[in-house]
Amino acid sequence: MPNIRDLVDYVENNDWAFAQGHRLCPGCNAPMVANWATLAAKSLGYEPVVGVATGCLEVSTSIFPYTSWNVPYIHNAFENVAATISGVESAYRSLRNRKKIDNDKIKFIAIGGDGGTYDIGLQSLSGAIERGHDFVYILYDNEGYMNTGNQRSGSTPPGADSTTEPLGKASSGKLQLKKSIVDIIAGHEGVYAATAVTSEPWDFMKKMQEALEFPGPAFIAVLAPCVRFWRIPDDSGVEVTKLAVETKYWPLWQYNMGVYKVTKKPKTFKPVKEYITKLGRYNKLMKRPDANEIIEELQNYVNAKWDRLLALEEITKDKPIRTKI
């Protein structure tokens, strides 16, 4: 595990890999993810090199001539952070092989939002994973194109209001469920993939360590609220993700070369409605006559998914399907 003393030292000594002074909104959960990922890597003795996809995190942290990135950083475009970091990682292998650089501590971290991961960047990510590049991809999932003002993405859940599929007199808004992104990544098989939340930093850190140590592509999907467009108080992002775990909305689990593991098993669960009603983005839904029907469908879905996860954990225990990437 990353050493907690190290983490405290970084903070006390102002030794940030991802520095303060960025322009993300107060209460945004994305910088927590960036911070934890880079500090965990540093604490474990690695030297992180970071790539970020176009999005909130990118536009708010590197406005020329300033940068929050106290580690090597590249932004290329929206849909290609995985391909970009695969090029950086290839350069690292080549230059080390040719003895042009002598540093075995570098680790590559790509960070993207849900738009850049579920939607426009999915092909680039799939290709980079299939090729087996050694990198950690971190998704900060705020369930919409929040940088540009809450447009619908493939991660937006049913019933949540968005500007491109709003709820209106004749529409209940988006009815499709989110893609199960970690299952999609797990489908590449030779991969480490996990979910995480901002309310469980140690669970994240532990997964980050496993991802960094995994000798190939690794992926962590972090539920990271956009307080602005989830219509929740600035200081409630963490509280909301805690509830997401407690309602089975966002179970904490991991996949490693075929082996599933549920990393947090609450003894009792709260109804998903409790989570829904906490988020202002569902206010319009709650006023509709079909609200309960939509919520019930979601409840059935999260129940079934949870049962499926437990079953997968059971049947895959100690049975990896791959031994090589």
Next chain:
Amino acid sequence: MPVKLTVTGAHAVAHAMRQINPDVVAAYPITPQTPVVEYYANFVADGIVDTVLVPVESEHSAMSAVVGAAAAGARTMTATAANGLALMIEIVYIAASNRLPIIMPVVNRALSGPLNIHCDHSDAMLARDSGWIQFFTENHQEAYDFMIIATKLAEKENVLLPVMVNLDGFITSHGVESFEMLDDEVVKEFVGTWNPKYSLLDTQNPVTYGPVDLFDYYFEHHRQQEEGMKHAYEELPKVFEEFAEISGRKYDFLDLYKTDDADYIMVIMNSTASTAKYVVDELREEGKKVGLIKPQVFTPFPKKEFQKVLNGRKGVIVLDRAMSFGKEAPLYSLIKSSLYEVPSRPKLGSYIYGLGGRNTSPKMIRQAFEDAFNGNLLADEQRYLGLRE
């Protein structure tokens, strides 16, 4: 000692890449570029080069990966054609703006639609404003030579711009012809090693590549790109001179063929220049004073060189293998605007030829020259060679 090889143009390009042995090559196959990648993959598979080859899932990712690799301090190459170039074009611009000296052979092919895999220059013209240096090559020898020249030029500290080496799809890429290959060691020494100032792998000196660049700096950075292009123009004669020293082949911005005393000059790029030179020879035998200019460098556009050669001629015929719908053809419009400043302007004619691989015969080229002899050139009229109207 240099050796004569009789191979396809794609193979010749792959040999140049082999001799340069870049750190990283990321590429995706597309007709007619595919054999370039295949030959290179074989060099890698057989351990002839130790390049890290990244067999990406699309051209967009090919350009994205080489941008990442180049920012990490690697010497990088990719290769593409037509729709592949169109798919990666977003990142083609970003590569230039990040000042990354990536080298990319473009095996020229018609840009769909409808689908057509054969040669024209619509792909290269798509990228003409992307900030890349653009070379055009007539045959295997030139395609090979310009890969080496490109590497030398791109990495100069006052240039730092990516370069496209254009060669005609199928005609050059798949046609078999002899070319002279330099010694491996000579090429290796000529291109030297690439030691970038800023690398993502220099963790002690972290840099931010690709920041957000708003209204307060973006303009200045684009102005600097123009400065890089100006330096490329200034450095090119030196690079051509240095290349002549190792190869005996002296290139220039423009390949001038029998232009000294010519009254009528045709301007044409890439492989069809060979056909046009044949027609020039025939017409010369008939006593006609004709010549030909084949631009080797399209970007930076050699305006002064064109002005110098074309001033005072009776007629200039420009052949474009691409259209710019609703506007004058790309090469023609640049030549026409170059001639605005010359004291004695020639008559001008614009001809489109060879789209989608349409064969261009000596007869068609002769027809364009005959229009010029007959005083039948209209600067505002776009004509078509070998087209059924």
